[in-house]
Amino acid sequence: MTTPAATDAPAPAPAAPLPPLAARTGAVGGSPVRDILAVTARPEVINFAGGLPAPELFDREGIAAAFRAVLEETPAQSLQYSTTEGEPALRAALAERIAGRGLPTAADDLLITTGSQQGLSLLASALLEPGDTVLVEDPCYLAALQVFGLAGARVVAVPTDADGADPQALEELVVRERPKLFYTVPTFQNPTGRTMPAERRAAVAAVAARRGVWILEDDPYGDLRYDGERVPWIAACPGARDRTVLLGSFSKVMAPGLRLGWLRAPAALRRACAVAKQAADLHTPTVNQLAAARYLDVLDAHVARVRAVYGERRDAMLAGLADALPDGSTWNRPEGGMFVWARLPSTYDTTALLPQVVRQNVAYVPGAPFYAGTPDPSTLRLCFVTQTPEEIGEGLRRLGAGLKG
CATH class of the missing domain: 3.40.640.10 (Type I PLP-dependent aspartate aminotransferase-like (Major domain))
Known part of the structure; x- marks a missing residue:
């Protein structure tokens, strides 16, 4: 009695395709903020894109x-x-x-x-x-x-x-x-x-x-x-x-x-x-x-310490925006929180400009993804709590250079 050679074995049937993912998973994209943070994770980047608390202030x-x-x-x-x-x-x-x-x-x-x-x-x-x-x-x-x-x-x-x-x-x-x-x-x-x-x-x-x-x-x-x-x-x-x-x-x-x-x-x-x-x-x-x-x-004592530091950082960002942003830009003065919202002149597209700004080792979040209605492409969000006043000043200098191309 002889044993059939392995080459005589029938070829396996092709695997059936798996059922598709739920349609809703394809209808909702990932977070542009998370994508920007992944691109700008290098330590030399001054990152105004995140919404991250300052880690050195954690108790x-x-x-x-x-x-x-x-x-x-x-x-x-x-x-x-x-x-x-x-x-x-x-x-x-x-x-x-x-x-x-x-x-x-x-x-x-x-x-x-x-x-x-x-x-x-x-x-x-x-x-x-x-x-x-x-x-x-x-x-x-x-x-x-x-x-x-x-x-x-x-x-x-x-x-x-x-x-x-x-x-x-x-x-x-x-x-x-x-x-x-x-x-x-x-x-x-x-x-x-x-x-x-x-x-x-x-x-x-x-x-x-x-x-x-x-x-x-x-x-x-x-x-x-x-x-x-x-x-x-x-x-x-x-x-x-x-x-x-x-x-x-x-x-x-x-x-x-x-x-x-x-x-x-x-x-x-x-x-x-x-x-x-x-x-x-x-x-x-x-x-x-x-x-x-x-x-x-x-907690309240800790928050009081955090507020004092964040308030200084907000003021540092507000003090430097006039030199960093193009003439005709506007921005708010938040009473608290983590973000400044800026609007550049209408000829600017902050999404298109982001790559050349990142080449200056600084980052922001373009405003367009935050709109459920018609986006304003000239807007951007800047987080001011994660960096020191000195880092904020340098970051705004880089931002100004990047926006000028």
Whole structure:
């Protein structure tokens, strides 16, 4: 009996193609900000493109002490699964903090999230069906546009001015478009840095009350105020409390690597978000939550130190813009936050100019990707918190050289 040669074996059948990716993954592009950061990661680049807190200001010792304390005192709890809603100690401390700022809040009003970005994703899952309409400021926080796009929503831009969304235009769009929600960053907005005044906030709340629409109020930067007085949340306005979700984050004031955020929402919507979170990650890491709850005792003192440094850096950027930008450019003076928004003369295209600016070892974010409506190609966003005043001065000198070609 002979054994057939290996060459006599039948050829394997061709592999069947795999099912395609979900269509929504192709409809939403990646983040241009992340793409720019990848290109400009070289240490010699002065990077005004990111929205990154200054790492040298992280309270490494204070945060490490909080982690050591919870791991030494409650190791079993710290390393165990937690509830989806979040650790009671953190929710109670946060509720007291929020109530102290004029918005009555109980621990049960809050859901702890893995960064406020997850809060946006959970709300999109809980509120949006494919084809639903979402209203946003124009321009708008880029990652929010990604969340709404991935949910299959139709995104419509609300006209804005120096004070934020125009309430009359908002009401007209609500009547015409029948949106599920209006998304806003009213305090030190990303990308523009502007702040919506109290009267404008009350007008926006009144539109939501009259017309029946959710308001998603995102407040990641509110603690970073350098000038002026704090403006109450939209969620605290009469008529808005039963239809406003307030989102907050520890990323800009404690450390983004902890991935800790929270949302405050009416009960039915909060429960729906908790169900969505169970499907996403079960709960936010327990040890991070307990350490943050411990660290809240000293957070305000830390934020005061950060504000002092960031305020100097904002002033350094504002002082150098006139020499760096072309004649006829305009820019704002943010009262807080992380960003300056500039508009060059209409003949400039900041997307087209970016490669020649990067060759000068400096970077910004072109404004166009932040627009849900027709983009303004002459705009750009500059982050001022990550560099020292000296680095900012040198970066602006390079920026000026790059813009001149």
